[in-house]
Amino acid sequence: MDQWYQVELLVFSRPAGAGAEHWDAMPELAYPARSRFLIYPGEQPTPTSTTSIPDRNVAAAEPTVQAPQLPTAFATLAPGQRQLSGSAAAMQRSGRYRILFHEAWIQPMTDKGQTLPIILDRSGDGGQWPALQGSIKLYLSRYFYLDTNLWLNTGGEYLQGDWRMPAPPLAPASRPQEVTAYSSLNRSSTALPAAEPAGELATAGSTPASTETATLGPQYPFRHAVLLNTTRRMRSGELVYIDHPLLGVLIRITPLQTEEG
Helix, strand or coil, X not given: CCCEEEEEEEEEEXXXXXXXXXXXXXXXXXXXXXXXXXXXXXXXXXXXXXXXXXXXXCCCCCCCEECCCCCCCCEECCHHHCCCXXXXXXXXXXXXXXXXXXXXXXXXCCCHHHCCCEECCCHHHCCCCCCEEEXXXXXXXXXXXXXXXXXXEXXXXXXXXXXXCCCCCCCCCCCHHHCCCHHHCCCCCCCCCXXXXXXXXXXXXXXXXXXXXXXXXXXXXXXXXXXXXXXXEECCCCEEEECCCCEEXXXXXXXXXXXXX
């Protein structure tokens, strides 16, 4: 049976770092062709199941042995089960950081080829562009690896003149059957949205091109996006920090303790 792990991910922005670098004017922003979402409480999570393992040395009429009951994979945990809440609160109090995403969940770890990226925003479900968009990919290959494909939408204060980049893509829909076409969405184009976490488990297809999104959906309320595209190797139990002038990532992966050890 695969080893299961608890993952905790904290993504934050540092507004004061916007002018520290010269950013790529036209970053390549895209969602993966196949992906999944986290499952949030109350959003019809997949029921946890157990497997009966018969003992071959005992007659069929004998009671079977129940496998250990595991939690729902990729279902977010209650805030009280997060280990980085103190760090997040201290960052908020400092006034120098903005928490964009903070969740913990349980998942098995597989190799890179079997792993689906996890999308962190729900912009494809009929909402506005959030400040944070993109996906991460966690996989096991002797060490744990984290691939980030995240971008921060900004007001472009560091840009000269009135230039603005084309709108980035919206995320695939987490519930395709419940989302109407972009042309029929009633979405405001003026309010700057707050960052939202991702939704329930889903396999997503390709995302509409940015030009189509700009035509059919709401107007992009930002001017620019800064991409954080990197790979980081990590060990079990290690708190890893990915530094960036505008975005920061804290992540920890710890083995899930079962009754059998």
